[in-house]
Structures are given as structure tokens and as C-alpha cells.
Amino acid sequence: MHVLDQKAHKPHERLADHLKDDLSQVDAMIRTRMASEHAPRIPEVTAHLVEAGGKRLRPMLTLAAARLCGYEGGHHVHLATAVEFIHTATLLHDDVVDESGQRRGRPTANLLWDNKSSVLVGDYLFARSFQLMTEADSLRVLKVLSNASATITEGEVLQLTAAQDITTTEDTYFKVVRGKTAALFAAATEVGGILAGVSEERIRALHDYGDALGIAFQVVDDLLDFWGGDATGKNVGDDFRERKLTLPIIKAIATADDDERAFWKRTLERNDQRDGDLEHALSLMSGHGALEATREAALGWSQRAKDSLVGLPEGPILDMLADIADYVVARLR
């Protein structure tokens, strides 16, 4: 029990412990359903990602929401697995889109195999996720998760077209974040409530919690890209180098004078980045309070996530969901 006790101060690990029977069923289902009778390449590629030590945060949210709402059946395992497959599929496709070489400190699938395998195995997992959903026998769940899937992709495409454009607004940024990150968090919690058959108010509360948690999560991620000092597996300034318009940069550009504007134009739009540019970008973001303002935005979304929980059934799961909302921003210290 020592190991568990030591880990127990991280709330998602306490939640994983609380849900360990459900989670081990999800793990078993992931292994069964990622198999392919005809194409052994598929489980190879998937295993590389699925076993890379992700936190299984999204499927855990589905399990937690269902159990919180008193669900006693077994279909939450199918839906949690479906949610993890959608997430894994988007990671595989993201790495192709971003031309990434590393994820979670390990080489990406597109590097180990090829872009082709990443595209096709992502498609396979996406199709598998819909198969799993049909087994839960709820058209409403399918509607929520197919809507989320469309929104995820819209967010990714919007991010693609907004990249390298220094006129990108905070409004566009939040549309991107709602799509690429929050949509799946929100759907993950919402379908848990739908499965349990709770009231529309509670389903809405679960959706809002997932939405706000997902936004907080992504804003923190974008801030840590510059803040550093966290085991994100990313290098400080990756987003700057990839010319992604994230919240800290957007806030810094909003208050830029002419010289600073020229700097952002050169580095982000014209892709002319030189030694010392990242350091200069950091000093601009810090000088204009953009990092601090981004931190406050993250704290605000964390608070909204906790506020959404009011009215849901009280107990240890609810407390842990609130703690997770705190923990997401605690990475900022």
C-alpha cells in the first residue's frame, strides 16, 4: 500500500484508485478492440501510444461521471474506451499534422513507422470507437460523441488556418481550444450522465464541468510551453517555433507597439526566427503581463469547472473531480 499512499496526493491518481476495477476493464477492452485480425500493424502502432503511460484522464472522466450519477450497468466501459480511442486517433493525426517527432518524451508513431500508418491507424481507432458506442445502445450518446468528433476537427482546422496569423483574436483562440481539447472532455463527462439517465440539469452540469476543465487544461498547457519547468515532455518555446498563436502570444501582440509588432510579424508570419528571438518573445510576454494574464484566465476556467459541480450528487467522486480542477492549475504553482 506504500506506493499507492505516496501517489495518493495527485487527485487523478486517487480517482484512478477509486475506479480501479472499471479502469482495468477499460484497459482490457482497449487491448481487445485495438486488435485487427487482418492487419497486425494496427495494434503495433496503437500499443506504442496507448501504452505510453498516458493518464487515461478522458476515459476516467466518463467512468467517474457515470458512477457519480449512480450508474450500475457495464456500458460506461465501452464509452470510456471509445473516448480513449477518439483521443488516441486525434493524437496520431496531430503528429502527422504537426510533423512532430516526439510525444510524451518518446518518438512519435509517424517517425517510428510512417505518416501512412499514423493516418490509417487513427482512422481505424475512430471507426472502432463508433463500433463501441453502438454497443451502448444509446443514439443520444452517439449524437454527443459524433458532434464532439466534428468539433474537435473544426478546432484543429481552425488552428491550422489561424497559425502564423498575428491578427488571431482571443475569440478564435478559445474556439480552437473548445474544439481541439474541451469538446472531448465535455462529451466524456456528458455521456456518463446520459448513460446513468440523470436529469437534463445534471447532464448540462457534467458537460459544463468537462468543458471548463478542458479549457483550463489547454490554457495551462499553452502557458507551460513558455513557463517551462514542468514534465510536459515538450521543450520551452515549441509553440513559438511552430508559430502557433496561443493565448500568451495573442495577449502580448494585443499590447504591442510598432517595433514589437514588427518582431511578431517577422518571427511568426514571415518565419524568420533568429538566435535570441525566443528570449525576446518571453521578455515581451512577461513585460506586458501576458503570462500573468494567461495564468489568471486558467484559474478562472478552473473555478468555473468547480462551480459547475454544484447540484451533482455529493460524495468522494465529486470531491475528486473538484480536486482535479484545482490540480490542473496547480501545475502553474
Next chain:
Amino acid sequence: MHVLDQKAHKPHERLADHLKDDLSQVDAMIRTRMASEHAPRIPEVTAHLVEAGGKRLRPMLTLAAARLCGYEGGHHVHLATAVEFIHTATLLHDDVVDESGQRRGRPTANLLWDNKSSVLVGDYLFARSFQLMTEADSLRVLKVLSNASATITEGEVLQLTAAQDITTTEDTYFKVVRGKTAALFAAATEVGGILAGVSEERIRALHDYGDALGIAFQVVDDLLDFWGGDATGKNVGDDFRERKLTLPIIKAIATADDDERAFWKRTLERNDQRDGDLEHALSLMSGHGALEATREAALGWSQRAKDSLVGLPEGPILDMLADIADYVVARLR
């Protein structure tokens, strides 16, 4: 009416004429559903493909199957649109996987935009197709089409891993073809019958027709790659250059002597292709009767498609479906 009369000897054009009200609803739904409020890049890329003058054969099969079985509702339009979106998504992803520069004689989306857009817009259409399916309110339809989607991708991955491997068997080839082509044909016709609520025997017959038609279609396509003389928009020998193990090549390798085996190993496995190699490959395939045997296989599958139609409601639609099975192989003259 002259233009229609002139075109009317092609059976898929007669079927399109017969179903023109349904088809114009499908066209309208394609335009509405490919739109994206947030990401205008999406309809740009989709329009490039959707309006490229494809024959809409797959959605037409869904409409035809539903009408053949007496369906009077409106959900066949949703399902036909979903089928076309799945097809378009796979084309977008295929062009990334094949690193293609042309499709139907026009530059591919991955060339006009980039691989990123092709991957993400494909994902978007795939998600949209599942949204459309949920609107038809049939879990069984969702099961059939999500199974087909998984099978399509398995076929593509199997093709990827079988490429450049001269030990590929006919059995593997047909698994690939059943996946990448026949699965969607079979699902397209099957869901029309499910929607109409016909007997299991008739649903099975519709499935079998689509399956056999799809296989015939792909075998003909693979043969025309060498046979040429058809407006396929492909160049003679593309598959040979891309080292795809299609049926004519597999049949030629099966009867190869040592010298010929060395030739196939050099050109397909070691990718050492020289001037005159395509011509030599053609003479080997022709000399061993591999092209003729492939043609006979295609004729056999066309016949199986027609045989499957026995027991389905007689009338003009059934006759046109039989004519389409003939027409697919008539491209071989």
C-alpha cells in the same frame, strides 16, 4: 432532353435519372453538411473533391436499395450523404497515404492545400457522416456503417503492409479489396434495405450484391491500370511504379520462373525500376495469361453480383442494378 438521351445507355446514368429527386436532395445535403461555421478551409477542400464530377455511385446504391425495397421515408438521403462522406474522407486520406498528385485528372487536395488539411478535413467528413447516421435513428445502420469503416481501414493498412512484398497471395489481395472497396459498397446497399425494414434474406442479398459489385469494380480497376485505354485518369502502370501487388501481378508472380522472379524482386521489392521494366512486366503478365485470368475473375464477381439480386423486388431499379454489374466489367470490352 437530348443530352440525357445520349447519356442514357450507361446504366448508372439511367439510375441517376430514375433517382434524380433523391439525388438532388443528397447534393443539397452534401453542400449543407460539409459547411463549417468556424473553419472555412473545410468546405473549400471538400468542394474540390465533391464537385470533381464523381459518379456518386455509392450514395446512389443506398438510394436505389431503399427505393427498391419500397422505402417511403426521407432518411435514405441522410444515409446516402453519410456514405458519400465516408468515401470522400477515405479519398482524402488515401491521397496522403499514396502521396498522390492527381485524382480524376485533377490535382489532389494534399497538393493544392497540404497533407494537414487532407487529414483533418477527412476526419471532419468522417465525424459528419456519423452525425448524419444518428439522424436516421437506427442503431443497426450505425453498426453496419461503423463496421464497414473499420473494415475499410483494415484493408488499407493490409495493403500498405502487403505492398512491395512479392509473396503476397490472392487471398491477401481479396482481403484488401473487400476492405478498401467492397465494404462500403456492401454497407451502402445493406443500409438501404435495413431502413426499408425488409426481411433478413433481402438485407443479406443487398449486402452480397454490393460486396460482389465492389470486388468486380476493384479488380477491373486494377486490371485497367495495365490494360489502359480507359478514362480512369490514371497512367498505365501506376500500380507497378507504386509497387502495389494487384491481382495481375500476383498471378504473374505465381507462375514465374527464376529469372522472372528475380525481375519482380528487383522492381517491386528492391524498388530498382529501369526503362523498359513496365513493358517487360506487361509482357510477362500477358504471356502467362495473368491479364486474361484477372479479366475472368472480374467477370465472375460481376456474375455473382447479378446472382445476388434473385429474390429482390422486380422492377426498373432491379434491372438497372443488374445492368450496373454488367457495365462495371464492360469497361474491359
